[in-house]
Amino acid sequence: MPSYNAPLRDIAFVAHELLDLSSHYQHLSGCEAVDAATFDAIVEEGAKFAEQELAPLNAVGDQHGCQWHDGKVTTPPGFAEAFERYAANGWLGLDKHPAFGGQGLPPSLGFVNYEMVCSANHAWGMYGNLTGGAISTLSEHADEALQQRFLPPMIAGRWGGTMCLTEAHCGSDLGLLRTSAHPGANGSYRISGSKMFISAGDHDLTENIVHLVLARIEGAPAGVKGISLFAVPKIQVDADGKLGAPNGVSCGSIEHKMGIHGNATCVLNFDSACGYLLGEANRGLNAMFTYINESRLAVSQQAQAHAEASFQGALAYARERVQMRATPRLKADQPADPIIGHADVRRILLTQKAFAEGGRMLTYTCAQGVDLLHHGATPGARQAAARRLALLTPIAKGFLTETGIEAAQLGIQVFGGHGYIREWGMEQIARDVRITAIYEGTNTIQGLDLLTRKVFADGGEALAELLGEIENFTRDTVVPVELVKALQQRVTAWREVSDWLRETGGEDANLVGASAFDYLMLSGYTLIGYFWLRAADLAERALAEGSTEVAFYQGKRETARFYLQRLLPRADLHHTLIRSGSQNLMAISDAAFAR
Known part of the structure; x- marks a missing residue:
């Protein structure tokens, strides 16, 4: 079975270098005491629990499953004991209100911890996460008496x-x-x-x-x-x-x-x-959207966490599995080389890495928005966060679940026949992640939400703000110009096709429905391209300043190049499909479905 090792260095890179969360916390009401050292200490403890307590139960949960008998459900062996320890250590109340037994820490700390939980054991992690969504909804919509009655025992686990x-x-x-x-x-x-x-x-x-x-x-x-x-x-x-x-x-x-x-x-x-x-x-539906929006972000993390887990398993296997001769040879004195030396295996691994680490940048950015939504020091800060988060949420849920599924399938491919059998654990990742594209609103629903409620509803203002932010960054980066131009080209296409859909949608009743999924994917590829350009910029600057972590920053630089040259062009296909209109779907007779 693949072992899980929390990617603490990359978590620190996103949290401290890309997002500067410790400075961010200084501008949050009630969170000023959380510094980088506190963040790292909490994350390291969460990593230990995920690696030592939850990962060993992942295959157990898959093999035993839950059992129903006479109206009662029992969970797999070890699940209840792990949940009791998790609750006793205060993880369920990490970001909950102290008045009801929580610790009042920023929600982003909970996001980081939840990623590790899901990479280690997605099924187990859902019990606590769903409780957390219910706590948030009760906190916002229940009266005081009901909160006093329900919240303390829920936060306590x-x-x-x-x-x-x-x-x-x-x-x-x-x-x-x-x-x-x-x-x-x-x-x-x-x-x-x-x-x-x-x-x-x-x-x-x-x-x-x-x-x-x-x-x-x-x-x-x-x-x-x-x-x-x-x-x-x-x-x-x-x-x-x-x-x-x-x-x-x-x-x-x-x-x-x-x-x-x-x-x-x-x-x-x-x-x-x-x-x-x-x-x-x-x-009630308005109130339930507190829960739904939180759950959609959680699902984006589940998918990104599976991309990470599959990448870890595939990378370890590719380094050890010896088969055929690579060019250049990795082990010239042996009859075959580790498969990591083969070009197509590198394509697979880099695709997984780009999705796992790019997805982490997106989900933690969303987490930063949730921090501001709940702890922003001013109404303006909270309103701006809500505006940006509303735009990012459907992209995160839809795009990261699609790429998480792809990454899991690619992990099986690295293992070949061994990936298809149960004992290696890679096929479980693919089965577990598949639901993420379905629940909390299928990904077409996410695309429709993005287009109609987020891009069209405000005349494209929120999107224009995001695209302007991206374009401003591209003017002041040390990343090689050809990579910058690759992103600028897709940003221009994103703006153009958004305007075209808004202007043309009224003339074709089916255009939005026919375009929603492709628009979601175009948006996701471009947005992740922005994050990878930012990561590359940080890497270039760190290397220029003489960082001793040469391999880490070179890895960021090279993965960014791979993404911008090999994965970002996928956005062009989605652009072409959108511009093809709806007639190739709707102006056909039933004969198209005849068998």
Whole structure:
């Protein structure tokens, strides 16, 4: 099985050199005490837990899976004990409010830790992450009494949390949901209905689970305008926070999935379960977007973490596996060379590395935005962060999941036949990462969100700000001019095709739908190109200043060149596909599908 080693040097490069997080923390309300040394110490402890506690359970979770019997779910061996230690060490409350038992640290520290958790054990990591999303949603939308009742045990790890959106008949079209809510006693509601695909919907890690459930109050308008959000505990909780009787919430079954076997994906049935309204009635979807947006960023990290894990496994194997003769020879005195000497294996490894490390730059940049969103010292800082984060989130979720899947498949390819069999662990990475392009909104939905709600909605202003920032950087960099021009060319194309879509979309009802995925990918390739140009600039300057870490910075410089010359041109294909319009998809007869 591949071992996981947290990439601490690259994490430090992104955190301290690219983003200068320690200076960033000085401008966050309540986070001023976090310096580089504190950051590194916390990350190093998180790395130990991921490497020593979670990575050894990854194959265990895949092989044993979760088990359902008589309505109860048991997690794989070792999962509950690891979760107890994780909670006892305070990781669940790392960035949560101190008033409820959290440590009040910047969210970006939680992002860094979550990447390591997911590289080590994606399925296990989802239990705590989903609880974190529920905590954030309750913190923002629950009244004070409900917060006092629910948040402390959730932050302490005694209770878990989920979000319950999907129903069998409606999928992502939440306006069709049928789960109902009827007024009950003392301001509560009685929730009835069935939800499916609920990750971590039932398990044996905690004594209670708080489900955040979308439902329609009797008499509410049809569609999404009539949806409300409710907190529904699995076990009833009295006003003092003590557990009472079961609450009409049952797990009807768990799904038998392609991957993430260690996380229970449940069908949950609500039978007049007691629930509590969060936020305003009929505005539940707005409240749930606190959870959804946080989850979309988490999914981008899951995918990037798999790219890292697959790259680590493939790189170690390529250095040891001896097969055929390389040019030039690596071991002239032997009949064959390590496969890392072959050109196409280098293409694969560099593609994985470029996606894993480029993705890290993007996800940590998003994390920096989340810091400002929650701890920005001024309303202006928080508003600017929200604006940029709204633009980056669909790109991060969509693009990084697509490239994470590609990186995982490439990892199998390096191993050849050995990658296809279970004992090496590479095929598990490919199975586990596949879900990331589907849940929290499929990637076409991310592309539609990017185009319609982010680029079109404000007339392209947020995008123009980002493109202007990129262009300003390209004018003041020490990176070789041919690489700078490669990025400038794609930035120009990104702006041009955005304007064309905005101007032409009204003439073709299907143009946006036909272009959304390709627009997402074009955006992602160009944005990651910007990060790699920044990384190359830092590397050039460090080498010019005489850094002793020559290999590290040369690696950054050379990976940037590879990305800008070999991967960034993929954006051109997506540009061409967008400009081809929708007629090649929609102006065809049913005969195209005849068999």
